[in-house]
Structure formats: structure tokens, C-alpha cells
Amino acid sequence: xKVAYYKExxxxxxxxxxxxxxxxxxxxxxxxxxxxxxxxxxxxFGMIDAASAFIEQGRIQFFCVDSIDEETWSNEGxxxxxxIELHERWYHYIVDEFxxxxxxxxxxxxxxxxxxxxxxxxxxxxxFHALNTMLRRPDVFDKVLVMxxxxxxxxxxxxxxxxxxYQNSPSxxxxxxxxxxxxxxxxxxxxVILCCGQGAWEQECENSLHHMEQIYADKQIDxxxxxxxYDVSHxxxxxxxxxxxxxxxxV
Numbered sequence: 193x194k195v196a197y198y199k200e201x202x203x204x205x206x207x208x209x210x211x212x213x214x215x216x217x218x219x220x221x222x223x224x225x226x227x228x229x230x231x232x233x234x235x236x237f238g239m240i241d242a243a244s245a246f247i248e249q250g251r252i253q254f255f256c257v258d259s260i261d262e263e264t265w266s267n268e269g270x271x272x273x274x275x276i277e278l279h280e281r282w283y284h285y286i287v288d289e290f291x292x293x294x295x296x297x298x299x300x301x302x303x304x305x306x307x308x309x310x311x312x313x314x315x316x317x318x319x320f321h322a323l324n325t326m327l328r329r330p331d332v333f334d335k336v337l338v339m340x341x342x343x344x345x346x347x348x349x350x351x352x353x354x355x356x357x358y359q360n361s362p363s364x365x366x367x368x369x370x371x372x373x374x375x376x377x378x379x380x381x382x383x384v385i386l387c388c389g390q391g392a393w394e395q396e397c398e399n400s401l402h403h404m405e406q407i408y409a410d411k412q413i414d415x416x417x418x419x420x421x422y423d424v425s426h427x428x429x430x431x432x433x434x435x436x437x438x439x440x441x442x443v
Contacts, residue, residue, distance in 0.1 A: 193240075193248055194301075200293070204285040211257050211290070213297060214240050217250035219335070219443050220298040220310045222257055222290070222325070227317035228266055231258040239315075242432035243439055251443040252311070253301065255294050257286065261317060265348045272352040280356050287329055311335035311442065315431045316397075317342075320362075323386070327362050330378035335442050339431050340388045342400045363400065367407045376411070384415040385438050389424025397426065416441075 194216040202209045211231050225233045234240055234256050246252045263270075264279040291310070299306045310333050312322035319341025326333040345361035346353075358364055369376065386404060388397040398419065405417045418438075424430045 193244065196297075198293075202285045202289055204281050204289055205260070209258050209285065209290075211255060213253065213255050215247040215250070215253035215301075217302050218247070218252040220253050220255060220294050220307055221335075222255050222286070222294060222310060222312050222322075222333075224257060224312065224314035224318035224321035224325075225259050226315050228261045229259055229318065231256045237428040238432050239428070239435055242436045245436075246439045246443055252439065253298060254313075255290075255297070257290060259317075259321070265317065268348060268350075272349055272357075273354065276349070276354065276356040276360065279360065283325070283328075283360070286325060287332065291332060309334040311337070313337045313435075314341070315339045315428075316426065319386075323384075324360055324362050326382070326384070327366060327375075327379075328359070330375050330382060334378075334382045336382070336384045336386075337435065337438050337442060338386050339434050340394060340397045340426050341386070342396055343404050344400060347396070347400075363403050363407060366404075366411070369411070371411075376413070379411075379413045383442055385418065385442065386415060387418040387420065387434055387438065389420045389426065389430055390422045391425040393426035394424070 193214060196213045199208050199210045223234050225231065234254065240254065260282050264275045267275055294310060312326050312333050314322035319338035320343055322338050323336055323341060323343060326336045344363040345357040349357050386401055388394055388401050390398055401417060408415050
């Protein structure tokens, strides 16, 4: 398997950011790490191995990005406005800087073929980032695979609310989106899979996913929402099984 490591400066964040690329061709997929995770976690916890057949067949190429969750979402003792402002800069690093690099690398590796849109993927907090990024930019992303996420900002920001927490809270802004908004048609043209288990440490994720299920139904946006069994916990063991199962339907 082709693997490449990069360390590049981000003007949005004013720091170096690292990422790894797995695969030689295929649909470009940005992978967001779990809470406080790093760009190498998908490899270290066996997710790349679990998806290796799809990668080696040239059906998908994973671009594993770094997070700054410890400074933003997880820093619950910090100033909430500063936390969400920093997250917003990280979000713009993703969509304004990292996406361009993904396009460049993907086009080169695919022999000059450029994919119209990308995919996002993630587990736990990575699931939140993956879905939030796709929902905010469906002009860039058209496929999503997310596992065991929580999709409302109040889980980490509690009673604090402002315009930035709102636009990073999918269960809030999607519920309020008007039918004539141009993103509605883009959502309906996309392929979205949201999954979680019903076992240990999945209760909050399950509740959040039921909420998203109702919002998608109300908006008449067709997505695949899958609740796995009561033995399925919030753990890499199950996420490896889920990514191996669901990728066949996306790439």
C-alpha cells in the first residue's frame, strides 16, 4: 500500500499541520480523528487495515488529517468564545487549505483525473467533524461515513451559545434549513451513512443519532441510518467492522 506523510504550514492556524495519505488512487476521503486524536490513529488502531481491500483496489484514498480538539471542543474549562473561534479557524484550514492539497495529490495520483467531490469519514468526535464539514460544504463533499458521533454543539459547550456554536451544531442548523435553500438539493444528491451501536458508551451517540434521524426524515432527505446491536460498544473493534461493511456501498 502506498503511504505518504506530509507536514505543511497552515496560514489559518499559523502552525505546521501533519497528515498521512493511504492509497494510490480512488475517491479522496478526508478522515477526521476521534476526540483529541491524531492523524496517525486510523492506522494505529487498525482502520486502514480494515479498509485495505478498498484502498489497494484503488477505490478510495484516505487523507488522515490532524485535529486540535484539545484546544477547542475538549477544553471545557477554557473561554468558550475563544474555543469556538479557534475551531472555526481549524474548519477553514480544512475547507480552504487542506481540501486544495487533497485535490492536488488526488489528481496527480489518479493520473490527472480529478474527482468532482470528496468523501468524509470519522468515528466518535471524528464523526461529528466529518458530518459537520460535509453539511457545511455539500458543494465539496458528496459522501459521508460516520460512526458513533454526537451531532450537537451543546454536548461540549453546554449553556454557551453563539453564532459559531450554532453553525457547528448539525442538529440545530439542519433542522432550521429552509426548503428553498440550495444545499437541500445537494444533500439529496449525496450518499450519507450514519451508524452507531447500542452497547457500552453509545447511549449519547444513540440519542443524538435518533434526533438526526428525525431531522432527516422531516426534511425528506434520504440517508442510511443504521443502529447496530446491544453488544456493539463505542470502540475501535466495532468501527473496524463497520468501515469494512459500509465502504462497499460508497466506493
